[in-house]
Amino acid sequence: AQSVTQLGSHVSVSEGALVLLRCNYSSSVPPYLFWYVQYPNQGLQLLLKYTSAATLVKGINGFEAEFKKSETSFHLTKPSAHMSDAAEYFCAVRGPSGGYNKLIFGAGTRLAVHP
Amino acid sequence: DTEVTQTPKHLVMGMTNKKSLKCEQHMGHRAMYWYKQKAKKPPELMFVYSYEKLSINESVPSRFSPECPNSSLLNLHLHALQPEDSALYLCASSQDLGASSYEQYFGPGTRLTVT
Numbered sequence: 001a002q003s004v005t006q007l008g009s010h011v012s013v014s015e016g017a018l019v020l021l022r023c024n025y026s027s028s029v030p031p032y033l034f035w036y037v038q039y040p041n042q043g044l045q046l047l048l049k050y051t052s053a054a055t056l057v058k059g060i061n062g063f064e065a066e067f068k069k070s071e072t073s074f075h076l077t078k079p080s081a082h083m084s085d086a087a088e089y090f091c092a093v094r095g096p097s098g099g100y101n102k103l104i105f106g107a108g109t110r111l112a113v114h115p
Numbered sequence: 116d117t118e119v120t121q122t123p124k125h126l127v128m129g130m131t132n133k134k135s136l137k138c139e140q141h142m143g144h145r146a147m148y149w150y151k152q153k154a155k156k157p158p159e160l161m162f163v164y165s166y167e168k169l170s171i172n173e174s175v176p177s178r179f180s181p182e183c184p185n186s187s188l189l190n191l192h193l194h195a196l197q198p199e200d201s202a203l204y205l206c207a208s209s210q211d212l213g214a215s216s217y218e219q220y221f222g223p224g225t226r227l228t229v230t
Binding site for chain 1: 119121155156157158160205207212213217218219220221222223224226
């Protein structure tokens, strides 16, 4: 069965600092991995996805993530945080579960950006 | 256009009311989803429609009744809800159900309060 673990329910960074949000997955088959962002009182927006084409994936808003099979990780990074990056971030894996391809979310990481 | 729209944005209903949530997408997607999201939690899958047929019901109580009138529309009919059903209800769509690589596009959600 597929699962996702996000390390750190809250992350706080200064504006301009590196953002690192951690995601580890478990999967018995090659996974398809996604990062979504949710701003307050809004739906989820896809930041980027990994589908085995390239291990370093670039997404929107300056975010990128690197797939590391040896570490079963798909951490999200951004070189320089903006105040507007403050939001909830969800890592998700999609794969066989219960007989069909289901999107399985991590618990989420709330990113705070302070001046 | 990668937009999924949902109406209404907010809904307050009593426990004896009947109401409906609506979702629409014009991306030609053939899979549509309903999720429930409680505060500070990831979305929980409720229903999945594929080619206008109900494919998955994640053991949702019968007071929630989904309907897919056509390939662009998805409704969620609500009746005799409980206060614990108060949550953000998210609709999503994807190109198809089968391939794991297909990302899901989310609407902005309906904030439901049951009094």
